[in-house]
Amino acid sequence: MHIDMTIKEDYKEPLRFIVTGIVATAMHYAIYWMLIGYIGISLAWSIGYIISFVANYLMTTFFTFKVKPGMKKAGGFAFSHVINWALQTGCLNFFVFIGIDKVWAPIPVYAVCVPINFMLVRFFMKRGE
Secondary structure (H helix, E strand, O other): OOOOOOOOHHHHHHHHHHHHHHHHHHHHHHHHHHHOOOOOHHHHHHHHHHHHHHHHHHHHHHHHOOOOOOHHHHHHHHHHHHHHHHHHHHHHHHHHHOOOOOOOOHHHHHHHHHHHHHHHHHHHHHOOO
């Protein structure tokens, strides 16, 4: 009896996306957390998002989807992240509005937005491959 211990190719890409996402999300949240005591939550959220965006693009291109970088892919990635940033910022403010503490509000934000972001980013990064 042979047990195949390799991860099927179908699962590698989503797993790499999760790893990339964890790194980018941790970076984003750490920056947000450091800034929320000094500036408004939307500005702190946006600054963290922009900084983690650059690292996320590099990891997504070279690690997650293993594609060649290019202006078209970068533009699609940026567009998908503008949508993602708007969705996350709206959700963050909504969750704070309904009473979730601003320190913990990012958790449901990520739960809602990460699956949507995966579909958007995958579409733009894999288009034309």
